[in-house]
Amino acid sequence: MKKQLIAGNWKMNGSLAANEALLQALLAGATSAKCLVAVCVPAPYLAQVQQCVAGSIIDLGAQDVSQHEVGAFTGEVSAAMLRDFGVRYCLVGHSERRQYHGETDAEVATKAQRALAAGITPIVCVGETLAQREAGQTEEVVKRQLAAVIHANGHCISEVVVAYEPVWAIGTGKTASAEQAQQVHAVLRKQLQAATAHADRVHILYGGSMNAANAAELLAQPDIDGGLVGGAALKAPDFLSIIAAAH
Numbered sequence: 001m002k003k004q005l006i007a008g009n010w011k012m013n014g015s016l017a018a019n020e021a022l023l024q025a026l027l028a029g030a031t032s033a034k035c036l037v038a039v040c041v042p043a044p045y046l047a048q049v050q051q052c053v054a055g056s057i058i059d060l061g062a063q064d065v066s067q068h069e070v071g072a073f074t075g076e077v078s079a080a081m082l083r084d085f086g087v088r089y090c091l092v093g094h095s096e097r098r099q100y101h102g103e104t105d106a107e108v109a110t111k112a113q114r115a116l117a118a119g120i121t122p123i124v125c126v127g128e129t130l131a132q133r134e135a136g137q138t139e140e141v142v143k144r145q146l147a148a149v150i151h152a153n154g155h156c157i158s159e160v161v162v163a164y165e166p167v168w169a170i171g172t173g174k175t176a177s178a179e180q181a182q183q184v185h186a187v188l189r190k191q192l193q194a195a196t197a198h199a200d201r202v203h204i205l206y207g208g209s210m211n212a213a214n215a216a217e218l219l220a221q222p223d224i225d226g227g228l229v230g231g232a233a234l235k236a237p238d239f240l241s242i243i244a245a246a247h
């Protein structure tokens, strides 16, 4: 069975000093994790974190990548640049990017392609808003978001990580119940199975207020292969508890 993956999403938090302290605490506490561990950090800190986690069990992740390869795109960071800093994972299509930066399904799919072409594993985020859930559109929304990535990436789809993050559960303290999460994960697994013979290899992470108290139950679900952790990833004891709950 594959190891679960616990990925921290630091979002726009941190400083040289705070990162150093957090990473030292994580490295001291996570010497023998049974699962895979990554931290997705703000781009300016990639070099710092690369150095801190070198040779450890913690892999380096980024939070976004340009849909373009190279050239006149001021402010953008390319997949090749991320690769230069040893980035292993890159979030694409996080709901905050979709919501505040208008990222479309097609752009997200292109970003996933760029990451894969550079040897970086995209963590493709999908998830419904509260209004969509209440309108009974959850399945339709997540399937549409994932379909765009499957369509653009063909067989390579078995190389991506998918993160199901219900938008209403992000940063709100409201977690999807283990059953609610499993239900959607099963839908996504089925969709992947229709696209690749290796769907079981794909990590499908749950994200949205995962914390030390609820991680074990979520991570015990058959189609939940790890977590994408925001707030709780900024506190070493909480992130370490989640890592300890994973297998």
Ligand code: PGA
Residues within 6 Å of the ligand: 009, 165, 169, 170, 171, 172, 173, 207, 208, 209, 210, 228, 229, 230, 231, 232
């Ligand atoms: P949260 O964020 O754990 O703070 O809800 C998760 C995410 O947005 O990736």
